[in-house]
Amino acid sequence: MIKLKIEEKTLQKALDKWGAVAQIRMAIEECSEFINAQMKFYRKRATIDEIREEVADVLIVMLQMRTLLGPELVDNIIQEKMERLKMLLEADDA
Numbered sequence: 001m002i003k004l005k006i007e008e009k010t011l012q013k014a015l016d017k018w019g020a021v022a023q024i025r026m027a028i029e030e031c032s033e034f035i036n037a038q039m040k041f042y043r044k045r046a047t048i049d050e051i052r053e054e055v056a057d058v059l060i061v062m063l064q065m066r067t068l069l070g071p072e073l074v075d076n077i078i079q080e081k082m083e084r085l086k087m088l089l090e091a092d093d094a
């Protein structure tokens, strides 16, 4: 299980303060920063800590996207996809 202390109200507050459009743009920006850091890492121009930083940024904005799009609906999809992944891995083990 993933243990993180994430308050839904903090995610909602960010969406309320800056608006959905700004946060969607931020999500796009953070994804591109992750991609950029990962590409630099392959060329030895970024550290693993920089990648970790970008992973954290992406997860935080994705949690805001989850809040924006309906947490239960997104969680259901995640749950289904994780089940599918688990079954696939178990099938490979057999």
Ligand SMILES: [Mg+2]
Residues within 6 Å of the ligand: 030, 033, 034, 053, 054, 057, 058
């Ligand atoms: Mg970033």
